[in-house]
Amino acid sequence: MVRIVILRLLESYFRHRWLNLVxxxxxxxxxxxxxxxxxxxxxxxxxxxxxxxxLLANLTSTNSSASWFTSAAQTTxxxxxxxxxxxxxxxxIIKKTDLEQRMAEGPxxxxxxxxxxxxxxxxxxxxxxxxxxxxxxxxxxxxxQMVVSTMNAYVQWKINNGYQESAAxxxxxxxxxxxxxDEVDQARSDLxxxxxxxxxxxxxxxxPEEQLELTRLQTLVTKSEDRLNAAKNxxxxxxxxxxxxxxxTKQTYMVIDQPQMPQGAQASTKKMLSxxxxxxxxxxxxxxxxxxxxxxxxQSLRFPIDVRHGLSLPVLAMVPVARIVAPSPAxxxxxxxxxxxxxxxxxAPLSS
Amino acid sequence: MAKxxxxxxxxxxxxxxxxxxxILQRTFDADVIQSMRYMGTELTLNSKLxxxxxxxxxxxxxxxxxxxxxxxxxxxxDTGTKVCVIELNWWSPGMIAMLDPKILTVAAEKKSRKRxxxxxxxxxxxxxxxxxxxxxxxxxxxxDAIIHSDIPNFDLIPAGxxxxxxxxxxxxxxxxxxxxxxxxxxxxxxxxDIPAIRTTSDSxxxxxxxxxxxxxxxQGATSTSSVQKALDDVKSLTMLGVVLNxxxxxxxxWIRSLVPQE
Numbered sequence: 001m002v003r004i005v006i007l008r009l010l011e012s013y014f015r016h017r018w019l020n021l022v023x024x025x026x027x028x029x030x031x032x033x034x035x036x037x038x039x040x041x042x043x044x045x046x047x048x049x050x051x052x053x054x055l056l057a058n059l060t061s062t063n064s065s066a067s068w069f070t071s072a073a074q075t076t077x078x079x080x081x082x083x084x085x086x087x088x089x090x091x092x093i094i095k096k097t098d099l100e101q102r103m104a105e106g107p108x109x110x111x112x113x114x115x116x117x118x119x120x121x122x123x124x125x126x127x128x129x130x131x132x133x134x135x136x137x138x139x140x141x142x143x144x145q146m147v148v149s150t151m152n153a154y155v156q157w158k159i160n161n162g163y164q165e166s167a168a169x170x171x172x173x174x175x176x177x178x179x180x181x182d183e184v185d186q187a188r189s190d191l192x193x194x195x196x197x198x199x200x201x202x203x204x205x206x207x208p209e210e211q212l213e214l215t216r217l218q219t220l221v222t223k224s225e226d227r228l229n230a231a232k233n234x235x236x237x238x239x240x241x242x243x244x245x246x247x248x249t250k251q252t253y254m255v256i257d258q259p260q261m262p263q264g265a266q267a268s269t270k271k272m273l274s275x276x277x278x279x280x281x282x283x284x285x286x287x288x289x290x291x292x293x294x295x296x297x298x299q300s301l302r303f304p305i306d307v308r309h310g311l312s313l314p315v316l317a318m319v320p321v322a323r324i325v326a327p328s329p330a331x332x333x334x335x336x337x338x339x340x341x342x343x344x345x346x347x348a349p350l351s352s
Numbered sequence: 353m354a355k356x357x358x359x360x361x362x363x364x365x366x367x368x369x370x371x372x373x374x375i376l377q378r379t380f381d382a383d384v385i386q387s388m389r390y391m392g393t394e395l396t397l398n399s400k401l402x403x404x405x406x407x408x409x410x411x412x413x414x415x416x417x418x419x420x421x422x423x424x425x426x427x428x429x430d431t432g433t434k435v436c437v438i439e440l441n442w443w444s445p446g447m448i449a450m451l452d453p454k455i456l457t458v459a460a461e462k463k464s465r466k467r468x469x470x471x472x473x474x475x476x477x478x479x480x481x482x483x484x485x486x487x488x489x490x491x492x493x494x495x496d497a498i499i500h501s502d503i504p505n506f507d508l509i510p511a512g513x514x515x516x517x518x519x520x521x522x523x524x525x526x527x528x529x530x531x532x533x534x535x536x537x538x539x540x541x542x543x544x545d546i547p548a549i550r551t552t553s554d555s556x557x558x559x560x561x562x563x564x565x566x567x568x569x570x571q572g573a574t575s576t577s578s579v580q581k582a583l584d585d586v587k588s589l590t591m592l593g594v595v596l597n598x599x600x601x602x603x604x605x606w607i608r609s610l611v612p613q614e
Contacts, residue, residue, distance in 0.1 A: 001482065006611055007611055010608075011601065012602045014604070015602040096460070136407070171550055234539065300570075300572050300573055300576070301569050301571060301575075301579065302571060306576060307569075310579075311567075311576065311579060311594060315595075316566060316593035317390060318571070318596045319383075319422070320600070321598045322380070322384055
């Protein structure tokens with residue numbers, strides 16, 4: 001059975017060997033048309049240097065977001081990609097590009113613009129500390145703006161993020177300072193009142209009850225003061241963090257390569273060839289399908305093995321296609337001249 | 353088999369038959385003769401070739417008449433036995449047309465032009481030979497129906513013309529059997545050209561007049577199922593084997609030889 005299949009497939013291929021080239025030629029032609037008709041693409045890219053450590057961060061014990069198993073660049077790439085997936089961040093990017101004009105055309109246009117923006121922008125790490133943000137599209141101005149806007153939006157987001165955390169902490173501790181201060185004042189007032197009411201005796205020591213109460217009041221004052229100082233210190237730290245956030249962020253994420261406005265379309269021979277290759281492979285695939293289909297449809301007797309397998313009979317002969325040989329002119333003329341009666345030969349008696 | 357035929361296909365190996373003072377003639381290709389010679393040799397050496405052989409086919413146009421004449425000619429030429437090809441195909445008689453040089457000329461011209469009108473009107477010589485039909489009806493003797501060829505031991509009997517209504521009866525007529533019996537006494541081998549099995553049930557009755565059958569199938573055209581159905585119709589008869597006719601294999605021989613076919 002396997003031999004029959006192999007023979008039929010091969011015969012199907014060789015029987016239409018030129019026809020089999022048609023799908024390939026057609027696919028390559030479509031590939032050429034597709035490649036030629038595809039609008040030119042422009043590309044712009046910029047690079048961010050992500051510093052894991054800087055002086056201010058070290059002095060203020062600010063930890064990098066990178067861990068021991070992922071580089072800072074990879075962490076940043078992941079973060080940017082996640083942010084691009086959010087509506088707010090992509091909206092922030094688009095706001096500073098020419099795509100903003102489309103946003104006024106309705107909800108459908110907004111969705112399309114978001115999708116387009118996400119499609120044309122790509123972020124990748126280049127080494128451990130470099131992050132490349134690139135955009136490829138049909139409009140050179142838009143791709144340039146997208147890269148610039150993404151870089152700025154990310155840095156600004158980082159700054160805002162740190163600033164907002166510090167501001168929240170500062171506000172929190174500021175609200176605690178006032179009641180803590182009141183408690184300290186109250187404790188001090190209670191101590192003074194007690195000392196006024198119970199002055200130090202001229203001779204001897206205070207009675208044990210007074211001494212015990214005095215110690216309690218003094219401890220209360222100390223505790224209140226410690227709590228107040230801790231709150232003040234934390235509020236100070238928060239204000240310091242608020243001040244250093246922008247500086248640290250700007251030091252951590254430095255723009256190394258500013259994006260440039262693309263001057264020419266990206267003409268990638270490799271991409272063209274790969275496109276053509278894909279179409280060529282599709283053509284071969286179609287050709288193979290045609291060959292297999294031809295073999296499948298063909299149920300005729302083609303090889304001796306078909307006869308033996310299908311009919312269980314031997315093949316006595318394989319008679320090739322006969323050439324039609326025209327008889328000699330003299331003979332042909334003889335045969336066409338007038339009516340022909342049975343000839344002597346035809347009516348001759350049998351010689352048995 | 354194909355390789356064997358490729359080895360010996362020079363024009364010296366062609367076989368020609370002429371009959372009726374050259375009114376009928378046909379030259380068979382060396383390739384064709386070589387195939388027939390191979391088949392004839394195998395059948396005669398193994399004593400498989402009975403005196404009366406029917407050449408049958410599932411459908412029309414398989415080349416039964418051509419195969420019968422070529423096989424008969426080769427047998428007569430090679431073995432010296434007396435062979436007669438009897439055409440019993442009143443549904444689609446083709447023996448005279450096949451041997452008619454005029455039709456061959458037109459066909460050759462057509463083929464050389466690929467497409468084109470025939471150079472001259474087509475007239476056949478069928479009506480000029482009484483054939484088996486008139487011999488069976490008693491209008492002529494069997495001797496008058498026989499067409500002798502230039503090869504002394506090779507004769508032909510065309511079908512002649514029989515009205516459609518009379519064909520079933522003539523196919524089952526005892527007179528036909530008697531006539532074949534008579535001819536069997538005169539010839540070593542009778543090759544019966546039977547109409548397509550799947551076109552008329554009369555062909556089953558005609559095929560049963562033989563001792564064994566050879567199935568002719570158009571290679572690459574006739575489906576296995578058609579032939580199988582035809583074989584089911586005549587399963588009571590002895591089958592010698594299958595002749596694949598009009599063989600045209602596009603696959604190169606060296607590739608084909610890589611796949612064992614035995």
